[in-house]
Amino acid sequence: MMLGGTNGYNNDHHVGAQNNGCGGPNNGGVTLKKGPWTAAEDAILAEYMRTYGEGNWNAVQKNTGLARCGKSCRLRWANHLRPSLKKGAFWPEEERIIVELHATMGNKWARMTTRLPGRTDNEIKNFWNTRVKRRQRQGLPLYPPEIQALHSSSGQRLQPVHRLIPTQFLIYDPQSSTTPPPVHSPSPASTPPPHPSPSTPPPLLLNSPLQSPHAPSFSTSFTSDTTNTTPSSLDFYFQRSSPSLQHPLRYKRFKHDGGHENFMILQPRLGSTQFMSTPDFGYPFKNELPSNQFFAHDGNNSEVTLDPKGDNNYGSSDHNSDHHSSSLNINGNGLLEDLLNEAQGLTDSHEIMGGQSCLVGSSSSSDCLSSDLNAKEEPKQEIMNATKHEDNSNANQSSVAMTVPEWNIDGQSSAVTDENLGFEFELHDQIAPLLHVNTAPGGLGRSSSSHSWDHIFPGIC
């Protein structure tokens, strides 16, 4: 991205004398470039690394003539040029791993890379930060209840939700990570790894000590299937924040491909007059529709504004109806329940759970992936989830606050325990084969520490 393009960086920035991390006395007065790398620079660096391997990054600049500091070379190599790198969006399985790892270790991006071969710390960090922003925007918790349960039952503490997220927003959105496998980004530096078939999601990989026999195991797609769960403290609903109450709920009406008229709840964005759709396209699918966007439809949109009365709650799950009615029956007892009831009624009356029903008709949530590839199917998914929630809606009205991990009690991350590492290495061994990465000794699997890499490519100094 941005290779050779214009940028805001001073490409002729002279850093020879200043200590900016790329400076130091060894630049020899060379004017070092900053900003995006060019293809030519990439080629030079890649060739050099293939020949000499990693090590002594400052020597790279000297030996190649690149006008880049060693630090920049290291970053470029590690994040973009290494042949073992994967490209493209994270797979659902990888996402799940990241979430769990973050719950375990906090912002230890580099350490996380040892569990996600082929992924870089920067990539993981960006993913997580994006996820934080998205879920904050949507009023959703960072961690699914499964992880909360695992950590609460195991005595481990969760990385806290972003500090800006009020605890009343802590709810897991069951649709996160249920989107299709990612598409790979066009990268000249690598070829995308083979994707698991959307219809055959990768098997559950984790055999984590975090998972107790009593704790719900993760479904492959991170789907929170509440159908069979009994009411517990883990089931809770998003409590609408008071500021949001100042905004009327709006429903956007659109026509489906088949001509069915649908509604989608528009969620007011805090501090904005804009509304966002409640469906959570939580998965960072490359072609993901942003949270405030709708799947493609024709221009027959109109909006219906509903002014909720009373102390309405609505679920984190998104509910829109695939029906012909022009109105939703809001009774003021809680929007979520209203919607659930509505969804149930629609389910009963319109048989929308037909052949394409994944949550109802499939034995597992992961089965949904194959039928959920098209974003236009989302409305049905929404209503199905809504229907499922109804089973225990009355018993789960309370919010659950997440515990704050000890390593981040002050908002700062800290070291990871050796116990965690033990689990991590076990996890790594199990995950790697499924991620199509060679993790055999001497393989090219990413390691945040350069030890294994150094073993492959002894340093040049």
Add this chain to the structure above:
DNA sequence: AAAGTTTGCAACCGCTTCCCA
């Protein structure tokens, strides 16, 4: 069609940790 806004990501920055003399 154009302007404005949002989003994702590459790259930079500065602090910390590691290593070695």
Add this chain to the structure above:
DNA sequence: ATGGGAAGCGGTTGCAAACTT
């Protein structure tokens, strides 16, 4: 034990693309 350089790490910035109005 310690000081300096190199490498690693996490946070932040700013741009281009995507999207909305």
